[in-house]
Amino acid sequence: MTGSAKKYYAAAVLAVWLIIVAFFMILNRTLDLEVFFVLSLIGLLVVAVLIDGAFSRPRYMRYIGYLIAAGVALFAYIVAEKILEIIAA
Amino acid sequence: MQREAWTVLLILLLAGGAVFAHVTTTTEEYSRYNTGWNGTSGFAGKEVRDLGDLDPGAPLLILAPDRPFTLDEVGYLRAFLDDGGRVIIADEEGAANDLLADLGSTMRVRPGNLASLDRDHADPGLFVARVVGNDTLFAGVGTIRVNRPAAVEGGVPLLETSILTWDDADGDGRITGSETFEAAVVCAREGNLTVLGDPSLFINAMLTENPQFIQNTWPVRIDGIHSRTGTANQIINTRLWIQETPLAVAALAALAVLPVAYRFGRKENE
Amino acid sequence: MNHRASRAVLMAAAVLVLALLGAQAADPVLYTAENTSTAAHTDPATVQKRSPGDANALVPLMDELLGQTGTLTLTIKLKDYESAERDLARYSELSRQFDRLVVTLDVSGTDIGEFQQNNRQNQESLAALLNDTRRFEDLQRLEIEVRGNDEQHMAVVYEGEALRQKMREGFSAYAKREAAATRIAEHYDLNATPYRESVDHFAEITDAADDWWKETGGRSAPKSPLRIAVTPDEGRYGDTLLIAGTHDGGRPGDPVEIYIDSRLTATVALDDGGSYRYPYRIGRVPAGSHIVYATAGAVYSSVVTFEILSGNTSTTLALAEVNETTVACTGNLTTDDGRPVTLAPVHLRIDDDTLTTAETDKNGTYRKEIALPAGEHTLQAEFHGAGYPLNASESPVGTIIVRGEGLSPLPFAVALAALFGTGWYLRRRQYRREESLVVERPEEEVEVAEETAEQAPQVSIVGLPPREAATVLFCTLRARLGIPETKTPRDCARIAPDHAGFFGRYELIRYAGETPSEEELRAMEEEVLGGDKNAA
Numbered sequence: 097m098t099g100s101a102k103k104y105y106a107a108a109v110l111a112v113w114l115i116i117v118a119f120f121m122i123l124n125r126t127l128d129l130e131v132f133f134v135l136s137l138i139g140l141l142v143v144a145v146l147i148d149g150a151f152s153r154p155r156y157m158r159y160i161g162y163l164i165a166a167g168v169a170l171f172a173y174i175v176a177e178k179i180l181e182i183i184a185a
Numbered sequence: 186m187q188r189e190a191w192t193v194l195l196i197l198l199l200a201g202g203a204v205f206a207h208v209t210t211t212t213e214e215y216s217r218y219n220t221g222w223n224g225t226s227g228f229a230g231k232e233v234r235d236l237g238d239l240d241p242g243a244p245l246l247i248l249a250p251d252r253p254f255t256l257d258e259v260g261y262l263r264a265f266l267d268d269g270g271r272v273i274i275a276d277e278e279g280a281a282n283d284l285l286a287d288l289g290s291t292m293r294v295r296p297g298n299l300a301s302l303d304r305d306h307a308d309p310g311l312f313v314a315r316v317v318g319n320d321t322l323f324a325g326v327g328t329i330r331v332n333r334p335a336a337v338e339g340g341v342p343l344l345e346t347s348i349l350t351w352d353d354a355d356g357d358g359r360i361t362g363s364e365t366f367e368a369a370v371v372c373a374r375e376g377n378l379t380v381l382g383d384p385s386l387f388i389n390a391m392l393t394e395n396p397q398f399i400q401n402t403w404p405v406r407i408d409g410i411h412s413r414t415g416t417a418n419q420i421i422n423t424r425l426w427i428q429e430t431p432l433a434v435a436a437l438a439a440l441a442v443l444p445v446a447y448r449f450g451r452k453e454n455e
Numbered sequence: 456m457n458h459r460a461s462r463a464v465l466m467a468a469a470v471l472v473l474a475l476l477g478a479q480a481a482d483p484v485l486y487t488a489e490n491t492s493t494a495a496h497t498d499p500a501t502v503q504k505r506s507p508g509d510a511n512a513l514v515p516l517m518d519e520l521l522g523q524t525g526t527l528t529l530t531i532k533l534k535d536y537e538s539a540e541r542d543l544a545r546y547s548e549l550s551r552q553f554d555r556l557v558v559t560l561d562v563s564g565t566d567i568g569e570f571q572q573n574n575r576q577n578q579e580s581l582a583a584l585l586n587d588t589r590r591f592e593d594l595q596r597l598e599i600e601v602r603g604n605d606e607q608h609m610a611v612v613y614e615g616e617a618l619r620q621k622m623r624e625g626f627s628a629y630a631k632r633e634a635a636a637t638r639i640a641e642h643y644d645l646n647a648t649p650y651r652e653s654v655d656h657f658a659e660i661t662d663a664a665d666d667w668w669k670e671t672g673g674r675s676a677p678k679s680p681l682r683i684a685v686t687p688d689e690g691r692y693g694d695t696l697l698i699a700g701t702h703d704g705g706r707p708g709d710p711v712e713i714y715i716d717s718r719l720t721a722t723v724a725l726d727d728g729g730s731y732r733y734p735y736r737i738g739r740v741p742a743g744s745h746i747v748y749a750t751a752g753a754v755y756s757s758v759v760t761f762e763i764l765s766g767n768t769s770t771t772l773a774l775a776e777v778n779e780t781t782v783a784c785t786g787n788l789t790t791d792d793g794r795p796v797t798l799a800p801v802h803l804r805i806d807d808d809t810l811t812t813a814e815t816d817k818n819g820t821y822r823k824e825i826a827l828p829a830g831e832h833t834l835q836a837e838f839h840g841a842g843y844p845l846n847a848s849e850s851p852v853g854t855i856i857v858r859g860e861g862l863s864p865l866p867f868a869v870a871l872a873a874l875f876g877t878g879w880y881l882r883r884r885q886y887r888r889e890e891s892l893v894v895e896r897p898e899e900e901v902e903v904a905e906e907t908a909e910q911a912p913q914v915s916i917v918g919l920p921p922r923e924a925a926t927v928l929f930c931t932l933r934a935r936l937g938i939p940e941t942k943t944p945r946d947c948a949r950i951a952p953d954h955a956g957f958f959g960r961y962e963l964i965r966y967a968g969e970t971p972s973e974e975e976l977r978a979m980e981e982e983v984l985g986g987d988k989n990a991a
Contacts, residue, residue, distance in 0.1 A: 104188065115199070125488035125501075129479055150888070161885075165877040172873030176866035214493060222491065222498040277495060302510040302560060307503040308490065332496040348643055349510055358807070360565055366643075385496035394499060 103156050106147045113139040130174050137167045208420050215249050215384065215413040218421050222390035225414055228399070232409035236261040241270035243404045248275050248412040249384040250284070258411075259287045266377045273322070273402070275384035277335035285380065292339035292373055292380045298356065299334050299369055302349040309358045314344045314371050322379065322401050330394045331371055334383035340373030344381075509559055513567070516553050518645045520574055521636075523549060525649025527581050528656035531588050539585050550578050554841065558802065558810065563839050563847065570639045573632050575842070576741060580629045583717045584622065584657065591618050591664055598671055610753035612671070613679040617748050619668050620758035621717065624746045626661045630654055680704045681711075681756040683749045689762040690737050692844050693794035696761060699732035702751050711751045716740075725751075737763055739799075742844035763844045767791045770801065772836040772850035777824055779858045785822045786836050786850060788815050795819020796845065802837045829859025890941065916980065921971050922964055925979065929961045932983045957982050 117135045121127055144160055210226075211218050220226045230246060236258050239245060245265065254262070266272060266288070274281045279296040304312035310333035316323045320343050323329070329344055336352070351364045360366070372381045385391055392399055407414055416422065427433040479485060491498040523546040530539040557563050557571050594615050601607040633654050640647035680703035690696050698713055702725055705711075711731045713721045723731045731749075742765040749756045772786040784803055788796045801813050801821045813823035821836075836850040916924040929944065932954065938947050944965065948958035957979060963969045971979070 101188070108192065125486075127485040127487075129476065129483035129485060161878070161881040165874050165881065168877045169870040169874035173866045173870035176869040180863060180865065214495060222500070223493060223496065302513075302562070304510075305504055305506065306499065307505055308492070308497045311497055311499055311502055330499070332499070333494075348514060359561055362564075364565075366562075366565060366567070388496060390498045390500055391496070 099154050099156075102147055103154075106143050110136075110139055110143050134171060134174065137171055140164065140167065209424070211416045211418045211421065213413075213416055213418075215388065216416045217414045218416050218418070220389070223388050225387050225389065227389040227392050228387045230402075230405045230407040232414065233406045234409045236265075236408065236410075239265050239270060239406070241265065241268040243406050244271040244273055244402065245408060246273045246275065246387075246402070246405045246412070247281070247284075247408045248387060248414055249278070250274070250276060250280050250408075250411040251413050252411045254284045254287065254411065256287075259284065263288060269377065271377050271379065273379045273381060273405075275381040275387065277333070277382055277384060279335075281380070285378075288378065290339070290375050290378055290380075292337060292375055292378070294380060294382055295336045295338055297335055297352040297354065299331075299336060299346065299350055299371070300353040300358065300360075301346055301351075302360075303347040309353065312346070312350075314346045316343065317345050318343050318374075320374060320379075323398065324401055326395070326397045326401070329371075329386070329398055330391070331383045332385035332388075332391055334371045334385070336369040337371060337373045337380050337382045340375040340380065342370040342373050343379070344372035345370055509556060513556055513560065513562075514643055514645070516549065516556065517567075517570060517640075517643060520546070520549055520553060521640060521645055521647060521650040523649075524577060524581065524653040525656075528584070528653040528660070531581075531585055532656045532660050534588070534592065536585070536589055543582055543585060546578060546581070550574055558839065561804075563841075566639050566642065568839075568847075569635065571841070572741070573636050573639075576632065576743065577629065577636075579716065580625050583625055584660065586717060587618050587622050587625070588660060588664075591615070591622075591667075594618065595667060607753070610755070613681070614750075614753070614755040615668055615671075616679065617755035617758050619664050621746055621748070622661045622664050624744070624758060624760055626657050628744055629657055679754065679756050681749055681751050681754050683747065683756040683759055685735075685747060685759050685761045688760075689764060691764050691766045691792070692737050692790055692796065693792065694737050696735045696737065697732060698735050698747060698749075699730065700749065700756065701728075701730040702754070703729065704754070705729055705751055709751055711749050713747065713749045715747045716745050737844065738797075739842055740844060741842055765840075765844045765846055768796060768838055768840065768845045768848040770836050770838050770848045770850040772834065772853050774834060774853045774855045776855070776857075779860055780829075781824050781826050782832075782834070782855055782857060783822065783824045784813070784834060784836065784853075785820065788819050788821065788838055788848075790845060796838075796843070799838065799843065800841075802839065804835045804837060806832055806834075827857045829857050831856045916976065921973075921976060924976055925961055925964045925971050928976075928979050928983050929958075929965075932957065935983070954982065 114136055117132060117139075121132065141164065144157075144164060148157065209218065210220050211224075212221060213219055214223050215225050217225050217228075217232070225248070233239065233245075239261070245262075262272060262284075274284070276294050277296060279294050282293050285292055285294075298310060300309035301312040302309075306312070312331065313328045314331050314334070315328055316326055318341060323343060331344075331346075346369050348368045349366055350369055351360050351366050352369075353360075354364060355362065371383060372379065374380075386395060386398070409415065427437065488498070488501045491501045523542065527539060527542045527546060530536075530542055553574065554571065557567060562568065563571065594611055598608070598611045598615070601611060633651070636650060637647045640650065681700065682702075683698065683700040686697050686699070688696075702709065702711065705725045707725050707727045707729065709725045710722050711725060712719055713723065713733050713735075715735070720735065721733050723733045725731050740763060742763050744760045744762050746758050746760050748758045768788060768790050770786060770788050772784060775783045775785070777783045786801070788799055788801060790796060795815070795817075796819050797815060797817050799815050799819075801815060803811050803813060803823060803825070805811070805825065805827070811823065811825060813821040815821040825834075831854060833852050833854050835852045838845075838848050840847045916927055919927065930940075933940070933942070933947055936947070936951050936954070938950055942950065944958045944962040948955040948962075951958075960971070960975065960979070964971050
């Protein structure tokens with residue numbers, strides 16, 4: 097698989113995953129941004145691990161570390177907020 | 186290039202599916218093409234459009250009627266009742282009162298919003314009514330969950346609410362002003378004619394709340410002309426008309442076949 | 456489309472979407488199906504379930520209250536005072552439960568509220584009846600004992616007369632309520648027979664008292680020397696009624712006790728003229744007729760009734776924000792005449808759901824601070840007029856938006872920590888990966904390099920394929936030059952410019968897939984060994 101094909105497949109899989117998540121949220125009649133963000137972060141992490149090659153670092157993988165770090169920071173924020181909510185209740 | 190073609194195809198399929206779902210369903214209340222919570226798509230009753238040709242073995246359900254009944258139709262219903270057929274009129278706005286008067290019945294629907302303190306949901310209009318009296322429609326059922334019903338006057342009572350029920354005229358969910366507590370009858374019967382003050386029992390969201398009652402209505406026919414189970418959506422109506430008219434089906438089939446025949450015909454000629 | 460243009464469009468679209476989502480970040484739940492409803496029905500899947508408990512108990516409780524009146528009057532009639540006390544205690548307990556239920560279910564505006572009022576008055580009547588009957592029995596015994604003593608006998612007779620009048624009045628008030636109570640009982644399908652029997656028992660008790668009194672001294676008893684009058688004989692909340700009279704046989708300074716509804720209200724002293732006066736302010740007493748009598752020592756006055764009329768009230772409500780989570784509700788409770796209603800309970804209804812109580816102070820003003828979650832809330836103050844000669848009133852509904860607590864710094868700190876942690880972890884993974892890439896290859900050649908480092912580097916590339924031979928030569932040269940093994944050929948070329956050509960060629964062999972020729976290999980070998988010769 098050449099480099100750019102792999103990139104497109106990864107993006108396509110991620111998009112399909114997001115569509116599935118959105119479909120189930122609409123089916124459940126609840127649209128929650130936090131849930132959507134967390135599930136999309138999981139999808140991103142899974143896809144990043146699967147397309148990562150041991151011996152090369154293509155251009156589209158170079159900056160994904162920053163994106164993942166930002167996503168995890170936001171996820172940590174959400175978790176901390178929820179814990180505070182639960183403790184306060 | 187091929188990959189992009191597949192992506193475009195997939196997206197087109199998804200969009201097509203969404204458009205199809207959008208076009209073939211509506212959000213009108215009580216409509217059989219409404220798959221949402223307030224439609225009757227889940228209620229399996231066959232629709233009849235000709236009141237003159239009814240089989241007395243199956244009960245006829247007139248669900249939330251909004252069209253007046255002509256004298257001929259009243260005559261057909263009268264004949265159906267006399268033959269032993271059962272008619273269930275489910276109405277909570279009072280539109281069936283004219284029909285009831287024409288049929289010579291003393292029952293009337295009193296439109297209003299019944300609310301009760303004796304409930305197990307947060308909404309005051311969603312409560313439980315008791316089954317009194319003996320009827321095959323309520324065989325094996327002790328209580329029915331009703332959803333903002335109207336009261337029925339006259340006839341032999343079949344469904345009664347508790348004393349802590351009032352007619353919430355101002356819609357504030359509490360008993361205020363001139364509202365008083367009164368036990369109301371939600372379903373009454375006179376001979377073969379049954380009047381049910383709550384057509385909401387047949388919507389998709391309420392089918393699972395009273396399963397035994399829904400089963401008892403089998404095999405029910407729904408009056409397609411007068412009930413509100415139709416739709417004003419032109420596309421669905423057109424599709425229905427095409428399905429029902431054999432000439433239209435043939436025309437469509439011809440339309441599909443002709444271009445193919447033309448193309449292959451031309452090839453042979455060449 | 457141009458590559459750059461499409462890239463720019465994608466970036467712009469991504470930024471726009473992120474901005475739109477970020478605008479919603481403060482309120483992440485965009486939509487939930489809650490209480491979806493139309494005029495004709497609601498969706499039961501979206502409506503919250505709750506326990507029906509309270510409402511079920513209402514009608515049975517009313518039934519029990521009516522039943523209690525019957526048993527209580529029966530035990531009083533049979534003079535079984537201990538059981539009567541127990542019954543009375545149970546009756547008050549049930550009444551208290553009923554009051555709480557009425558407030559919780561918010562039905563005090565209906566005829567259930569009327570029933571509640573009747574019930575309270577019945578309870579007071581029956582408690583008074585119990586006490587009066589007991590005292591009457593004591594008087595009957597006392598009357599026989601003091602037959603010889605004229606003065607004491609007179610006192611007993613006066614008290615007996617007062618008690619008889621009290622019981623008469625009590626009975627007429629009780630009987631007046633019978634019609635309304637039975638009407639409500641029939642509306643709710645309650646068993647009103649015990650209640651009707653209780654009226655009959657009450658009548659019998661009162662008639663028995665009448666009979667006894669007629670036998671003993673009623674006909675010839677003069678009027679009591681202690682006179683009492685109430686002017687005016689009717690009033691509203693906040694009015695002052697003057698209770699005054701004279702005591703013919705009394706000395707100035709003698710104490711006179713005034714009883715209203717059989718409860719001691721005040722003790723006044725006789726003045727020099729032998730008269731007493733007491734201004735009675737109408738406060739927390741129910742509307743209707745009440746009885747008052749006075750005693751001076753053992754002498755009882757006759758019983759006088761006065762009427763308290765009910766009046767309307769008005770409640771105001773003002774909402775103010777105290778801090779981000781608390782709201783202060785203040786307001787005034789006044790009668791229509793402008794009099795403040797003091798020390799009265801005011802109920803505050805939050806969001807049509809929960810109820811808290813506040814109390815008005817001496818000026819009729821109440822104030823309560825309530826902690827609420829963030830968002831918009833509606834508040835309404837209600838006065839139920841229970842136990843007051845006042846009608847219920849509600850304030851207009853007030854809305855307030857509670858800001859809610861500001862953001863706490865803890866989640867931000869956690870987010871920063873997670874950011875650094877992830878960055879550090881990813882960095883480490885990258886270094887380790889690079890290391891493993893480089894370390895893995897020359898594993899076999901490490902021993903070779905070590906050997907050569909001890910003595911003059913002797914390297915044998917006989918029998919090796921050309922590219923691997925080149926690799927071996929490169930590693931040897933790098934080790935000999937003392938360059939650490941993590942350095943790539945390009946780095947080595949930078950560090951040791953003399954051998955830049957060697958390293959450059961090797962880079963092409965290793966990474967560009969070129970194959971060295973025999974001559975090149977020999978030249979490279981020479982360079983590796985040649986350096987030794989120079990060094991050595």
